[in-house]
Amino acid sequence: MTTTDLMPTRDLRFLLEEVHGLGDLLTADRYAHTDLDTLRSVLDLARDVAHDVFLPLAPKLDAEEPTLADGRVTVPEGTKTAVGAFVEAGFQATSFSLEDGGMQLPAMITEAVLAFFSAASAPVVSYPALAMAAAGMLRAHGSEELRQRYLAPMIEGRWFGTMALSEPQAGSSLADLTTAARPADDGTYRLVGNKMWITAADHDLTENIVHFVLARIEGAPAGTRGISLFLVPKILPDGTHNDVRVVGLNHKLGYRPAANTVFAIGDQGGAVGWLVGEPHQGLRCMFHMMNEARIAVGLSASAMGWAGYRHSLRYARERLQGRPLTSKDPTSPQVPLTEHADVRRLLLSQKALAEGGLALALWAARLVDEGRVAADRGDDATAGQLAMLLDVVTPIVKGWCSHYGVAANDEAIQVHGGYGYTRDYAVERIWRDNRLNPIHEGTNGIQAMDLLGRKVGAGQGAAAMLLMARLQDGIARGRAAGPVASALAGELAVAVERLATTTTTLLLGAPKDPAAFLANATPYLHLAGHTVVAWLWLEQVLAAEPGAEGDAFLRGKLAAARYFYRWELPRTAHWASLLAPIDRTPLDTDPDDL
């Protein structure tokens, strides 16, 4: 069991404990069964299993894709070893309640655990992670009968789960899905349809796979209001095989260890399914899972950004190339890459984007925790506000972290030069894996429209005000703190004002021209994301500045924060200029002219 410069625990502990106040959270009754030392041990164990088991297998599993024969998917032995170690250690159960047989740990810890595994091999950990999200949805929306039958095996990691939304003709447009559900006499349903892009729809990792399938009950209204959610197990309660099978594997750019499938449901007469939740309320139930999944995607994307940063930092420290510009002696020793300012820029940029993204995703997890604690004490008003704030933050986490996680990985490749473009170095694989994240679980374009079109204006602007209040609170504390924090707080105040003005202008103008309102939603997501991440860098500075003088780790935090404020935050002015007034160039371009 070793530590490693590729996955330093201090990076995550700093964010959890010094920035997001994990210790304060533990005073809640919900977490009375644990303490900070125990949670540190949980993180240590996650790091050890991720580093010692997942990481060495990652290149091999990237090269050996799962195979399909007779409708059954087989994964390489290494995937079984890694997933088995994850389940055996009990990570599957971290987020579930003690009552359900889980460990009832804070969501921040569950996400931090996943950060280590994502940094080692995101596609491999996606098998159990998907199952955790599916079990969470079953817990929230399944009937007592379904929970009794399926929840425990899923929490124990004996059965995994999937979510089956997309169809060949309905990817982002779920309103167009056609999978049909016909009521049977015994209260179950028979489902028939074809699903696409379904991860882990079949594999030989577990005894059973519990699919959560979106379908239309016969006679249901068109559009998203006619969609229901069904539990469709691979193996039925009587031990027979359900009418589901994989008919094809998608051969992807990255994420190759995760079997992504074309999934046929009911082509032998109809798959047996059980309704989850109320009829026609399937999307609402599914989005319970989707929102958790979106935070996890953002977290994972930033964790991969972090992994690329750590790999490229190690490389840059060891690789000797060139001489200082001032050196005139060609026979003098070469210097490490880190001696070159442009390489340091590439490293600082990755650090600022990746560690900023981790701070953002872990803050979202903190909001989940605060909401649970508020609900436990019957404080519905606070719980409601936290839920509204989390609704605003979720598309930012998913969209911003996945966009800039990939951007960081791009720079990790650049640090490696030509070697970074080969399969001999991990950064190439990490970039390919991470490139999925802006696409799946709702493309980033959808996240941007969700943020601007639904979330930020919710409650007649109350959601936006909640976010602004958090930012203003950080600015006030920053102004009263040390010289670095107070300087950054001043710059952040300008950016927050810019975000507030732009948001107000957009929301007021929305009814007049809805198409224009959403046309530039993507730059709005970047504007909001950069502003929020700038605040989270200020929070990191507030935690780091007092002890930074004798501590390289903390000095590094100040350097990355300064970098983000100098190189990234000014970009918000450009994005704001595209939004108020709205630039109409893409909107007014005739498709025939493209």
Add this chain to the structure above:
Amino acid sequence: MKVGLCAKVTADTDARLKASADGSSFEVNGKVVVGPYDAFAVEEAIKTKEKFKCEVVSFTVGGGDDVVAQLRGTVLALGADKAVVVSDPALAGTDSLGVARTLAAAIKKEGCDVVFCGKQAIDDDNVQVPAMVAELLGWAQVSRIVELEIEGTDFKATRSMDGGVREVVAGSLPAVFTAERGLNTPRYPKLPAVIAAKKKPLETPDLAALGLSGGDVAAKAVTTAYGAPPERPKGRKLEGDVDTMVSELVRLLREEVKVL
């Protein structure tokens, strides 16, 4: 049967150690862990517990909160039933014999029948304490074991010797064994056990509680300074044609490095 194990919490292998400016101490920049050889000892103790359904007690000399947290997160989470961390100001600056006396007293008080240790700690590399503990207890001692069978009070241990030779040793308990790489594969703790370890007993007796005094652990050899090793000399580039370079390389290996 009662099993003891000695677990030293040290800087991890990739932690950076830096001597202080005056050489009186060194800083650890990195994490502390139960040493890798001690991890083999922990695993063997747990395997012995599983075989004989007996109690396992771990022993550590000195340590603060980080040491206690490590012991809870690893040794206790893996299955040890109790940890004893001897804490006493007089232990600061003690030597191997002082540590051995402390451990022997704690082990004797607990009434262990067998004790597992790592073959060495990875910080001071003294490789002295386990043998001293055995001597102080009057027990058998077998070092660097790679296989162990215990039946009743008899044991058969296989030792790893230099040059690839293995030596088989037989004897009777009580005994102290030191673990070599290859003895077993340390397992990972399970998360429920990590959480449950919070409630396991962890005692912190001082020397007096073990019947010892500060004089018993006073160092006979005192550390006077810490420092960094001398920097490695720069590499040398051989010039000329291949024959010349090979001849020069052979000469250097024979005359300077003295490996030929």
